[in-house]
Amino acid sequence: MTSNLDPAIAARLKRSPDGLVPAIAQQYDTGEVLMLGWMDDEALHRTLTTGRCTYWSRSRQEYWVKGDTSGHVQHVKSVALDCDADTLLVRVDQVGAACHTGARTCFDADVLPLGE
Template sequence: MPAVTYNADGLVPAIAQDAETREVLMMAWMNEEALRRTLATGKATYWSRSRQEFWVKGETSGHHQAVEGVAVDCDGDTILLTVRQTGAACHTGNRTCFFTALTPEDAL
């Protein structure tokens, strides 16, 4: 397994995927300590860039992510969490953060 490669800010993107449906739920950021906490506790723990603090998914919303697996991609620069999601993954209340389709015109 490749070592995790963190960006210049010491962060790596982490994708959360539903363990049962394989639906992609969300993307957030982790630093080395967030990844260590996630692996140690089995609770998805991320780094909030805006608040400059750790957050355990569901700590305030009740929408927890129980981590069943953690993998790193072939380049070591993206983490994939396989989770059991309780409630919505997105802060908007949607099950997933990926609910807005883009058209070719949107991407220009």
């Protein structure tokens, strides 16, 4: 698929074999980790240019904009690449729940026990 992503940014990305980069959504003011989604070049371009998180659905094989169905919008505050350029950190202002289960975050329901 052709993307409108800035070629300088595209050249830096290290993608998985299916062309995706994991994108961690974090609440910009509290640091709360909200969810993990996947972006290809076009999803990243849309996220950078619209100010709303666009992800690639691996199960449905289509783009989706967080909040278009649920109303739980992610307003983008910043996007950063990690040091290896293989993961994105998207700092957002989350409206409502981030998780599809209705929870604020995807990471609070199944905390694993630590060994002694």
